[in-house]
Amino acid sequence: MLLWLFFKPAKAFDVLSNARPTANAVFFGLVVWLVAIPPVLAYIGGSNFGWRLGADEPLFLAQDVLVKISIGYFMALLFGFVSSAVIAKWMAATYGARLSLGIHYALMTIVGAPLVVGSIIHLYPHVFINIMVLVPALIWSMYLLYKGLPIVLRISPERGMLMASSLIAYLLVAAVSLLGVTVALWGRGFGPAVGI
Amino acid sequence: MSAKNENPKSEFYHDRVVTALVMLAIVWAVLGMAAGVYVAAELVWPTLDFGEPWLSFGRLRTVHTNVVIFGFGVSALMGTAFYSVQRTCHVPLFLPRLAWFVCIAWQIILLLGGLSLLAGITSGKEYAELEWPFDIAIALVWVCFGIIFFGTIAQRKIKPIYVSNWFYGGLIIVITMIHVVNSLAMPATLFKSYSLFAGAQDAILQWWYGHNAVGFLLTGGFLGMMYYFLPKQAERPIWSYRLSIIAFWAFTYSYIWAGPHHLHYSAIPEWVQSLAVVMSLILLAPSWATMINGIMTVSGAWQKLRTDPALKFIVLSLAFYGLATFEGPMMAIKSVNVVSHFTDWTIGHVHSGALGWNALITFGTFYFLVPRLVGRELYSVRLANIHFWLALAGTMLYVLAMWGAGVSQGLLWLSLDEFGELRYSFRDIMASMPPYYLLRLVAGLIFLSGAILMTFNLFKTISGARTIQVRPPAVRGAGASV
Numbered sequence: 001m002l003l004w005l006f007f008k009p010a011k012a013f014d015v016l017s018n019a020r021p022t023a024n025a026v027f028f029g030l031v032v033w034l035v036a037i038p039p040v041l042a043y044i045g046g047s048n049f050g051w052r053l054g055a056d057e058p059l060f061l062a063q064d065v066l067v068k069i070s071i072g073y074f075m076a077l078l079f080g081f082v083s084s085a086v087i088a089k090w091m092a093a094t095y096g097a098r099l100s101l102g103i104h105y106a107l108m109t110i111v112g113a114p115l116v117v118g119s120i121i122h123l124y125p126h127v128f129i130n131i132m133v134l135v136p137a138l139i140w141s142m143y144l145l146y147k148g149l150p151i152v153l154r155i156s157p158e159r160g161m162l163m164a165s166s167l168i169a170y171l172l173v174a175a176v177s178l179l180g181v182t183v184a185l186w187g188r189g190f191g192p193a194v195g196i
Numbered sequence: 197m198s199a200k201n202e203n204p205k206s207e208f209y210h211d212r213v214v215t216a217l218v219m220l221a222i223v224w225a226v227l228g229m230a231a232g233v234y235v236a237a238e239l240v241w242p243t244l245d246f247g248e249p250w251l252s253f254g255r256l257r258t259v260h261t262n263v264v265i266f267g268f269g270v271s272a273l274m275g276t277a278f279y280s281v282q283r284t285c286h287v288p289l290f291l292p293r294l295a296w297f298v299c300i301a302w303q304i305i306l307l308l309g310g311l312s313l314l315a316g317i318t319s320g321k322e323y324a325e326l327e328w329p330f331d332i333a334i335a336l337v338w339v340c341f342g343i344i345f346f347g348t349i350a351q352r353k354i355k356p357i358y359v360s361n362w363f364y365g366g367l368i369i370v371i372t373m374i375h376v377v378n379s380l381a382m383p384a385t386l387f388k389s390y391s392l393f394a395g396a397q398d399a400i401l402q403w404w405y406g407h408n409a410v411g412f413l414l415t416g417g418f419l420g421m422m423y424y425f426l427p428k429q430a431e432r433p434i435w436s437y438r439l440s441i442i443a444f445w446a447f448t449y450s451y452i453w454a455g456p457h458h459l460h461y462s463a464i465p466e467w468v469q470s471l472a473v474v475m476s477l478i479l480l481a482p483s484w485a486t487m488i489n490g491i492m493t494v495s496g497a498w499q500k501l502r503t504d505p506a507l508k509f510i511v512l513s514l515a516f517y518g519l520a521t522f523e524g525p526m527m528a529i530k531s532v533n534v535v536s537h538f539t540d541w542t543i544g545h546v547h548s549g550a551l552g553w554n555a556l557i558t559f560g561t562f563y564f565l566v567p568r569l570v571g572r573e574l575y576s577v578r579l580a581n582i583h584f585w586l587a588l589a590g591t592m593l594y595v596l597a598m599w600g601a602g603v604s605q606g607l608l609w610l611s612l613d614e615f616g617e618l619r620y621s622f623r624d625i626m627a628s629m630p631p632y633y634l635l636r637l638v639a640g641l642i643f644l645s646g647a648i649l650m651t652f653n654l655f656k657t658i659s660g661a662r663t664i665q666v667r668p669p670a671v672r673g674a675g676a677s678v
Contacts, residue, residue: 054629135593139592158501168515179599180532183606186607
């Protein structure tokens with residue numbers, strides 16, 4: 001299924017459009033494990049190589065701080081995933097789309113999959129290189145969202161376009177919230193030592 | 197394309213000035229964005245200024261901001277305000293010759309003002325760099341703009357004043373007020389003046405101006421555009437008219453206080469900073485009420501997307517409006533601002549609004565408006581669709597590059613070593629930035645190429661055509677709906 005997303009996304013969407021997954025099955029069978037991958041990779045990368053922000057020396061964090069940050073990253077991704085699926089379900093009523101939470105979980109899993117695959121670059125935690133890998137992954141995710149949403153939720157492409165754009169608004173806000181919460185935590189002494 | 201029930205006794209709407217302003221806005225858009233791309237390239241390759249002062253980053257950057265905001269943005273706002281106020285009031289423009297004066301005088305101010313900035317003549321106030329002779333001219337033109345706009349409203353045949361006019365009216369009144377007060381200065385020579393205000397007061401006043409220029413011009417003015425053109429394109433009324441009016445007053449009341457959040461941790465009083473934070477957070481409510489109103493209006497008009505390339509620009513602009521109006525209050529919180537201030541995150545934030553909201557909604561409006569002004573089909577729907585994806589890709593790439601650069605800078609500025617000293621010098625940090633700036637340059641080029649496609653498309657649409665003449669419709673009853 002994962003390979004289809006990269007080579008034959010339409011096939012993956014067709015299969016999903018006829019499926020009736022339950023929310024619990026998708027969540028515990030797939031989501032929790034996929035969402036754990038980026039924090040685990042980030043932990044391994046951060047503890048072995050340190051974060052490179054562009055300056056000469058990599059930034060090494062203490063093990064306990066790194067563990068806390070990785071758990072926080074996991075919780076943030078999990079919250080982002082669940083909230084996106086719930087918001088998509090909430091929007092579905094407006095756009096006449098399928099209302100089962102399971103199908104929205106499955107759709108969000110597909111949309112997020114390229115980012116999970118791209119997160120392999122967390123093993124080498126250089127901020128710019130991570131951006132260079134994650135930006136194409138993000139573009140592929142957005143393509144999957146616009147392309148897959150109307151097929152999976154069985155609505156017209158035009159309504160799919162509107163719903164996907166509305167979801168993009170939420171996803172952008174969620175992304176920038178993650179940045180905001182992160183830097184606010186730095187100021188509270190959680191994470192790297194900063195002179196605030 | 198004229199209305200079937202038009203009033204044969206009325207004179208025609210004055211739309212030629214609208215066409216002129218729209219086409220001039222497009223020219224300014226390309227010039228301003230090209231200047232932006234050039235200064236972005238200078239941040240990667242500093243020698244691109246070739247040692248010429250007029251090509252230096254400091255001068256070209258102000259040309260970029262002035263041309264995109266006041267050339268592209270204001271010309272578009274004037275044009276769409278003139279177009280929509282006639283149609284929402286069912287009367288031709290008040291003093292049409294004055295409207296031509298406003299159009300031409302504004303272009304002359306921009307042209308000469310742009311040259312003065314290239315020559316290094318500046319008051320040093322951000323977004324208000326033009327020197328005192330230009331400030332007086334701007335105030336005069338803006339008052340004339342107000343006379344035409346409110347004069348048209350005073351003659352209206354429809355009793356209620358439609359919500360787009362409240363926003364355009366707010367734009368005219370508030371910009372006049374903040375421009376005049378912030379520009380009060382003592383001239384020393386023809387091209388040099390000194391502000392009447394000093395120190396922290398000058399700073400507070402400058403950001404009262406700066407933030408409300410963002411608020412009432414880049415937000416309020418363009419909301420006026422959205423409230424007229426979105427329902428027109430969707431062929432549906434606003435989802436909740438009552439919500440739009442409540443949001444207008446909440447927006448107007450809370451925006452005006454938010455400016456000092458640009459001055460956190462500075463010499464201004466602590467309570468002024470805190471008040472700005474609170475008002476910035478409150479501002480989220482009317483901003484999102486407006487976004488939801490727009491999205492819900494368009495949600496029932498999905499069939500229009502099959503034939504109308506313009507509508508998707510407006511839908512996406514609302515998504516970026518949602519992002520920018522959330523990000524702004526978040527960055528106003530002091531514990532976030534302490535990291536984000538003086539970093540490229542701020543530049544990214546500005547551009548998520550400027551590219552994602554202002555430019556996209558204007559592009560969508562122009563794709564709708566230009567064919568109707570000349571009574572022709574759009575030259576190429578395909579080019580417009582390509583433009584949509586270029587605009588989306590350019591904006592996303594820009595924002596992500598600046599998020600990466602900004603957060604890295606914020607962390608590195610503040611990093612301490614084991615002795616409690618700052619770990620990195622400014623120079624070291626900036627030396628690591630070119631990859632992000634290269635990415636931003638690519639993003640700018642993608643966005644600019646989309647704007648050039650639009651220019652070609654719209655000029656081909658309009659080429660050889662004349663603005664069609666439309667009369668106001670006959671109005672039945674004084675309280676007829678808009």
